[in-house]
Amino acid sequence: MSRPEKHLDVAAEYFGPDARTQTLAPGEALMRVGQPNTRLYLVLEGELRCEGEDEQGVWRELFVLRSGDLAGVNSFFGRPHVSVYDMVAMGEVSLAYLDRAVIPAERKESVDANLVPLVIHALHRRDMQRSELERMLGVAQFGAGIAHELNNTLTVALQGWSWLDRVVTQRLLQGRSAEVVDAFTAGRAEHPHPSSAQVRQRARELAARHGWSESFARRWARAGLPDPDPGEDSGDMLEFFEIGEALADATSAIGHTRHVLDQMHALGQRRQPHTSTVDVAASVDSGLGLVRHLLSGVDVEMVSQPDVQVRCDRLQLDQVWANLARNAANALRAPGLPEPPRLRVECDVAGGMARVRMTDNGPGISPDILPEIFSPQVTGAPGRTSMGLGLGLSLARSVVTAYGGMIGASNVSPHGAQLEVRLPLAHPAGEHSAPKPTNGAAT
Template sequence: MSAVFDRAGHEGSGAGDRLAPLCVLIVASEPLAASIGEEVARGLSDIAEVVWVDDGAAACAQVSAHPDRVVPLVLITASSASPGSSDSIDTRIATLDTQAILRRASVLLLTDRALHDDLSLSVDCDRLHAVIRIPGSPGILAWHARAQTVRWLSSHRPTDPRTRALVAADGRPVAQPESDLLRLLELDTQEVAAQLLAGIERVLGPRPRLLLPAGTRLIHEGVDVDAVLVVLRGRVALDHASAAGDLRLHHDSTGSVVGLLSLAQQQRAFFTARATTEVEVVHLSFEQLDRALAVDASLGAAMAAVSIRALAKRLRRADQLQVEKTQLNHVLERERRQLSEALRQLEQARLELVEQARYATLGEMAAGIAHELNNPVAAMLRATTYVGEDLERVLASHPQGRLASEIFAAERDRPPRSTREERAARRRLEVALGDAGLAQRLFDAGIEDPERARALAADPTSLDLVEAVAGIGSAVRNLEVASRRMCELVTSLRAYARPKGEPVAGVDLHAGLEDTLRLMAHRLRDVEIERSYGDLPPIRCHPGELEQLWTNLLVNARDALGDTLGGGPEGRGRIALITDAPDASHVRVQIRDNGRGIDPDILPRVFEPRFTTKQGAVRYGLGLGLAIARRIVDAHGGTIELSSRPGCTRVTITLPVAGPPDDEDIET
């Protein structure tokens, strides 16, 4: 159901001047609609058509039927007779807002209820512009509806000729307050102070002006305030003494009347008011101010306006300072995090430098030791060769020289055999001789032929000679093997400790791996080493850096096997070295162990400096092994990848045959 209470004319001077018709909607039940509609129509008869509808759906239908209308205002009612939650104010306004025309309109709530808890969403969305209690004083509703409509037109249709006509008809600018206080709040601070002083002088007579230089204290912190000063010209700042020194808390927000707040609260001054420029002020004692306010009540509005303006500026400044403080705290926190990260990286760099220094020191020591051992070891190896040759000549002169020379040569050149092969040879001798002890003596002397063993067993003199010569041959063999081993270790140590310089061309990657394995033999004695070497071209690289790389990776693989070496699926620790050439310009090295594997959650972090999977126990170096390994590989222009699962952890290094870029400096 709907009704039109008033139809205003909106025709222009010609057909081309027709203006969009204005319509004010009243959404109300029938008992209230008549009285509300008639009063609103009295206030808007020269502005808009006033239309009543039952509910929000009808309002939407009304604007849909007349899309040319402009709706500046919607009035909705709420009666205590039907406060049901299904018809809440939020719901009704939300229904209106489904139409764009109504979504732009101002909303007035007319209610006879003392309390509303059904319009929080409307307030939150800024869709409630006024609340009017009904029934109210006669004419209030008409006046308010007209004022809201004029305000809406001024905001949304400022060039509409009807807007200008309405402003002129009302006799004052739109939104200009009628009360003295609100009107004064619209003025500039100095204008309000001037009006206040003019009113005071009407009561007290002309007041002397005081001209004070910059630095003069107008009020003193901690001292009772018994007067105010009206600042006519110049600037005043408020300072506060603290343990951190004097703080300037307010400058632009001081206000034109200094001391008013302390005087009003009858408290000692919290600030020191200090002139920062030359100032012109009027001094008013408490008694003078009280007299002026008592005689001229209109001065109260000016005094309130001055106080409100000063407080508003001060509060706004305090809010700005709080925002700035929050922003500065945010910046400070970000910089603190950056500083913390920088310190962490600095600590990592320091640890890396310590590691580098350790490696450098070890390298220098290794180079020195290798140099000192090189000549003695070479002399020992040559002496071993000479001793063997001399012994052969001595044995040849023995009456049984042929037998002695044969036994000596056989034992000296005897190849290593497996334990199973040795047990089988001893059993054959035991069967032939029938004496386990004698069989062991002959086997130790290098005799394995049963017929020859029977002949020697029958000749005790020859047996003693064979045992003695076999012992000499075994000793010479051990001396040669040990000397050669020492020579190989010295060679590997010299290669490992080679001074860093320009990249070396023609490097055999397998030789570097073998050097590293020899130097780490003491760590790997209980580990099965599997080699699967492919055909690799010589590469250009820093050999010492790569041998450090192999050392770090082999140490990690050995540690991954655990102290008991029972982590593998076969119950035995195993490390495999696999090499191949994926293409003509690259070589690839895989180092694989059958340990327990690495937790997938921490796998991405294993290349971070100081990261360890050993429950905080860094057994080798400083926990920088994989970090340094990655740096060496990166500096060579290669890649390093790590994959892990229980029973198989694989590190794959791919290096370019051409070597690192010429301008790349490897820092480990």
């Protein structure tokens, strides 16, 4: 049975012979506030983000409708038949609907009576969602207060670190050779990180070529430095590269902490993000760098197309990739995995949208958790089977959908999970060139 035929069967089961079906494209609105509506919808596949004014008169997301939920309840049964929410598709959405305007007059009373149990169930689920969102809003406002206090402390720490970084750098580089200064500068600069497989291969070549120890050759390969020329002090070069990298990582960590606190404060204050054109591959690499310590020992492979760009807040997008990678890293720590841990990250264009897929070879996602993996109460704990106060994937979904994108999760064969994000292209112009491997972000 084809999918449209299956949808018609489900629609007829709920709504009877008057049922019809409809499909929405990603970002398409089902209805807007104040728009006339005489249809009662049943979500068959996909998700609808519903926005409106809360009790304080603030416009925000109020709830999300998923498979099995009813849409248009207020306007279908109320007077006048006018929508009280904006409902927008988060990805492709399939719906069944019943149109009051075309139901024969003699059948309207019996149709309304048959729909009462469905409506009661739908309103109960909606109330539960709104209660959860109110709880999350309270958490956000509490976090905003904490962020404000911590920002003052962080400002002092950042000023002290900036001074210390400058003084240490000046003292360290006094009288050093040009190649050592260059190595230090390379460590300070943003740079891709080879995958574990690439490090192992080059380390073997370096050890054989220069007679280095396995440990030293591996450190040099991880740094990605070119082979030293005869007479150059490889020991100092590597040490100063690692010092530069450590200083850069510390500076980045402080900046990231500031960003997280700003986001916590903005979440409570509802500030607007700083939108710009962002290179997706560069953002993914930055996001992976934020959780590099969690990916230690994981073979990370990144394959990306060039010039895939989206419009969004760069720091928010970096955090999305960090949250997805953190979820994978947690799963890859599960005991008893049959293979060495691997994470494959792919950036390309599909269906006219930028696409990022993170695929790990961990235990996969429990079928009980999979439908709710992006809900606030689901954590990314090892094995991905626990419930709690996890926010990472939920916040990732909030960011992605805010920019008109979609996010999904699935299990892969023989074992593992894949998280996929799609975002509208900044400059839609068809499919890009084929992807090519690049260095990963962790070893």
